[in-house]
Amino acid sequence: MKALEHVDAWPPEHVAVAVVDPDGLRAWRGDEGREFRWASVTKPVTALAVLVAAEEGVVDLDEDAGPPGSSVRHLLAHASGLPFDGTVPLAPPGERRIYSNAGFEVLAQHLERRAEMPFVEYLTEAVLEPLEFSGELRGSPGSGLYGTLLDLVELARELLRPTLVSSETLDEATSVAFPGLVGVLPDFGRMEPNDWGLGVEIRDAKSPHWTGARNSPRTFGHFGGSGSFLWIDPDADLALCCLSDLDFDQWNEQAKRAWPELSDAVLAEAS
Numbered sequence: 001m002k003a004l005e006h007v008d009a010w011p012p013e014h015v016a017v018a019v020v021d022p023d024g025l026r027a028w029r030g031d032e033g034r035e036f037r038w039a040s041v042t043k044p045v046t047a048l049a050v051l052v053a054a055e056e057g058v059v060d061l062d063e064d065a066g067p068p069g070s071s072v073r074h075l076l077a078h079a080s081g082l083p084f085d086g087t088v089p090l091a092p093p094g095e096r097r098i099y100s101n102a103g104f105e106v107l108a109q110h111l112e113r114r115a116e117m118p119f120v121e122y123l124t125e126a127v128l129e130p131l132e133f134s135g136e137l138r139g140s141p142g143s144g145l146y147g148t149l150l151d152l153v154e155l156a157r158e159l160l161r162p163t164l165v166s167s168e169t170l171d172e173a174t175s176v177a178f179p180g181l182v183g184v185l186p187d188f189g190r191m192e193p194n195d196w197g198l199g200v201e202i203r204d205a206k207s208p209h210w211t212g213a214r215n216s217p218r219t220f221g222h223f224g225g226s227g228s229f230l231w232i233d234p235d236a237d238l239a240l241c242c243l244s245d246l247d248f249d250q251w252n253e254q255a256k257r258a259w260p261e262l263s264d265a266v267l268a269e270a271s
Contacts, residue, residue, distance in 0.1 A: 001027035016032055042145035043199050046199065051164075156232060173197050203216070220232055
């Protein structure tokens with residue numbers, strides 16, 4: 001796919017990108033076996049483990065978790081009121097969309113208690129091993145996953161055609177949770193609304209945005225501070241995976257242009 005040649009002009013020393021459809025890997029560029037830090041692209045993987053736990057009856061999405069009045073669903077959707085870091089809520093649950101690493105720490109601790117096993121062990125057994133990941137979680141359940149492009153491709157395939165959870169559960173996770181909440185999309189500014197599902201951001205009509213103008217409003221995914229991203233566009237039935245070794249904040253202005261340009265070029269060529 002010629003569109004992937006866009007990454008040759010990017011500043012990171014190593015970039016690995018792939019286009020994925022329901023049949024699997026459609027095209028890639030870069031070292032597909034090189035390990036990268038995923039940063040916040042970890043969150044959809046953690047969320048997937050929680051969804052597995054919900055289907056197994058280990059947790060209930062609407063049971064209490066986090067600050068008073070908050071639930072598992074609030075934590076997954078960045079609607080618990082917890083700040084980016086820390087344990088003192090900035091708002092009541094369900095009032096604002098506050099992007100929170102701390103919320104995913106609390107979420108993992110909650111699942112640990114319910115499952116009576118370390119979160120990393122549950123994540124590995126519920127998600128990483130079934131998807132045959134070579135990577136692993138090293139640290140935070142919100143940002144500590146390391147893995148290869150091929151690992152990210154497997155996650156993309158799962159989010160296109162789920163095998164670990166039902167289609168109904170994935171549909172719920174990729175629909176807007178707590179519609180209408182205003183909040184700040186990290187590095188892109190205040191969004192009204194700042195729509196999220198359960199562990200994934202939903203594009204809707206946000207502008208500016210890290211996906212492309214050709215991406216449908218139903219596009220969902222996540223980007224990470226390590227220069228990584230994953231989006232899945234249900235209308236195009238396509239996913240785009242990207243890993244790099246240059247932190248986003250070291251080339252953020254260029255990345256804010258380069259990522260949408262790549263996304264638009266991939267969608268144009270795929271169609």
